[in-house]
Amino acid sequence: MSIAAYQPSAAPFLSRERTIAGAHFNRWLVPPAALAIHLCIGMAYGFSVFWLPLSRAVGINQSIACPADMGFLARVVATTCDWQISMLGWTYTLFFVLLGCSAALFGGWLEHAGPRKAGLVSAFCWCGGLVISATGIHLHQIWMLWLGSGVLGGIGLGLGYISPVSTLIKWFPDRRGMATGMAIMGFGGGAMIGAPLADILMRTFATPTSVGVWQTFLVLAAIYFVFMVCGALGYRVPAEGWKPAGWSGVSISTRKLVSKHDVSLEAAWRTPQFWLLWAALCLNVSAGIGVLGMASPMLQEVFGGRLIGLNLPFNELSTAQKAQIAAIAAGFTGLLSLCNIGGRLAWATFSDRIGRKATFFTFFILGLALYALVPWSATLGGTVLFVLILCVVVSMYGGGFATIPAYLADLFGTRMVGAIHGRILTAWSAAGILGPVLINYLREYQIASGIPLSQAYNQTMYILAGLLALGVVCNLLVKPVAARHYMKHKPAPTPAAAPAPRAATLGDTPVSAPAVTADGFGLLALLAWAAVGLPLAWSMWITFQKALILLH
Structure with a gap:
């Protein structure tokens, strides 16, 4: 051009x-x-x-x-x-x-x-x-x-x-x-x-x-x-x-929850769908962020000396031995970071195939089962199983963040989805308080009650599983947005009145059109x-x- x-x-x-x-x-x-x-x-x-x-x-x-x-x-x-x-x-x-x-x-x-x-x-x-x-x-x-x-x-x-x-x-x-x-x-x-x-x-x-x-x-x-x-x-x-070249819209528009209409910010946050998704996001993030924030001490306290081949609880380890398992726990934290990142792309992409509602059902139902299995896996002493479970859990934590914008676009349209997404992120703020408080204070309560460090997280895992059970209910109740909330679109301009298309630019300097398709x-x-x-x-x-x- x-x-x-x-x-x-x-x-x-x-x-x-x-x-x-x-x-x-x-x-x-x-x-x-x-x-x-x-x-x-x-x-x-x-x-x-x-x-x-x-x-x-x-x-x-x-x-x-x-x-x-x-x-x-x-x-x-x-x-x-x-x-x-x-x-x-x-x-x-x-x-x-x-x-x-x-x-x-x-x-x-x-x-x-x-x-x-x-x-x-x-x-x-x-x-x-x-x-x-x-x-x-x-x-x-x-x-x-x-x-x-x-x-x-x-x-x-x-x-x-x-x-x-x-x-x-x-x-x-x-x-x-x-x-x-x-x-x-x-x-x-x-x-x-x-x-x-x-x-x-x-x-x-x-x-x-x-x-x-x-x-x-x-x-x-x-x-x-x-x-x-x-x-x-x-x-x-x-x-x-x-529209993308060759795309008819069939893959998206035929799904029940995907709307062809837009909803304004003022109308969206007053709908039950908004608050159900707010609660679903808050519950998913609360469970994940609690584990993510305590991943390193949890691995060290649950397995103690078993991480380095010693059958000793965490409190009986020497300073040098604790330094050894701290290095192992740092590797565990790094692994969880990779799962957090990979889960954001993988789960969000997967949601394009099965739908956003089915993806959130997966987060809640699979997560519920995995949280309930954490104490069992630790009791058996299976470090690999314990790590694998928490890796999947953290991947779904990241996946929830990445999938929720598309879920909102499905329900409320794309015109105001950025604003609606901004409003729903207050669920993250609430979860940032709820998740760490649950896991930190319940841990301290368990220890004060005389529970061994290796078992101090058991009750917490069951409570987090309960949060995800509530998430199943919230996601189940999500229905298409009622037509009365749709925005009224202005008629499109006639072809004669439409502005001429601008050239593709980098910044505002005109450049040649890319020698590729869209x-x-x-x-x-x-x-x-x-x-x-x-x-x-x-x-x-x-x-x-x-x-x-x-x-x-």
């Missing part, structure tokens, strides 16, 4: 109108744009890599405790003593509370503003938050870490998380699950890239007077900003009425996929190497 064919637009550069793709745009360029953003903000999962170095930022080699009589506010601004890990952990809490809240608040704005603007705002919030945090670490002011990464970064998380959802669903109406699975897979994989990279950077910048964290934050902010801006500028939305992989698509695929492959290889310790 020649430059002369390019139709300049009077719309602002960041407007949604300027992101409408030309007739020959390759839709396979959009998933790597989404991955570029999700792989960056997914580092939120890996922030625990900073806690130990930051807990000795003043003492460098050893933490310097604050005076016992020092008040909380004084600790927040103190520069002569180190932060406790419990104080640093508030950053992690703020991440996911603000993620859910910002996704809910700004989801409607995103649908009107378009993915490009939302992606750029996400980049400035997430990376700007890292810069503010770096300043706070340098000045040893923890409130700046909370404000920068926790609050501002949390807003960036919410916008970045939901920005590609409606866009990908519109580009892949024939494979909605696979499309959202590809993007949301990146959020699970962000920590696998960011955590080892941060470890390398901290060791590089560490000096006798610095643990190297604030410098690491600045480097990460620069790297993430480049990737996120490129991802945001790479977003395109299809023209109204666009489903092909040309050179530009291969380069885009390599930019996100190579870092992800590197991180997966590192994680796999750590997981091999568990198998040995």
Whole structure:
């Protein structure tokens, strides 16, 4: 396509109108744009890599405790003593509370503003938050870490998380699950890239007077900003009425729950279907996040010395032996990360074949059985069976996140699915409290009651199985949305009044049309996929190497 064919637009550069793709745009360029953003903000999962170095930022080699009589506010601004890990952990809490809240608040704005603007705002919030945090670490002011990464970064998380959802669903109406699975897979994989990279950077910048964290934050902010801006500028939305070549819509439209109509955000969140899916997501995530958060100590406490060939409980192991099984547990955690990522793509893609409702039934029914089997597998001493069960459980945890956007699009249409998805993510915030509270406090109660560590999780597993039984009921009650909730569409413009299609562009610079079909992989698509695929492959290889310790 020649430059002369390019139709300049009077719309602002960041407007949604300027992101409408030309007739020959390759839709396979959009998933790597989404991955570029999700792989960056997914580092939120890996922030625990900073806690130990930051807990000795003043003492460098050893933490310097604050005076016992020092008040909380004084600790927040103190520069002569180190932060406790419990104080640093508030950053992690703020991440996911603000993620859910910002996704809910700004989801409607995103649908009107378009993915490009939302992606750029996400980049400035997430990376700007890292810069503010770096300043706070340098000045040893923890409130700046909370404000920068926790609050501002949390807003960036919410916008970045939901920005590609409606866009990908519109580009892949024939494979909605696979499309959202590809993007949301990146959020699970962000920590696998960011955590080892941060470890390398901290060791590089560490000096006798610095643990190297604030410098690491600045480097990460620069790297993430480049990737996120490129991802945001790479977003395109299809023209109204666009369909993939050769797709008739039969594979989707014949399913009972899949609607051809759109529902507004205001109407959607008042329907019983919305709240049933909210509850289903909350229950699935609560069960999974509780196990994911305690995976390492659970493996160590349940099996103890059996992990290294000794028939000893965890409490009777020496410090050196505990270090051995801690390394094995780290490999287990890495293996679960791989299952979390793989489950996001695999289950979401599988849902394209069997339907979203059947996929959630699989999560709940299979998960119920597996949680109930965990105590049995541990009693028999079968480490392999125990690990296999939890790997499947965590894959379904990730699969729930990746499948829910397609489920929403099936029920409520694609026009406002980004906003509806943002609103339903408040279930994640609720689950982030419910799951860890259940598994942590029930564990402490069991131990206080005299239950051995190896059995401290048994009752918890049965309770989590009960949560999934409730999920079966919620999913069973999901029915098609009533016609009274459908949006009234404006009549389409006549062909004479329709605007001329714009050329496919990169940014807003006209380029030649790709020498491929809409489903092909040309050179530009291969380069885009390599930019996100190579870092992800590197991180997966590192994680796999750590997981091999568990198998040995």
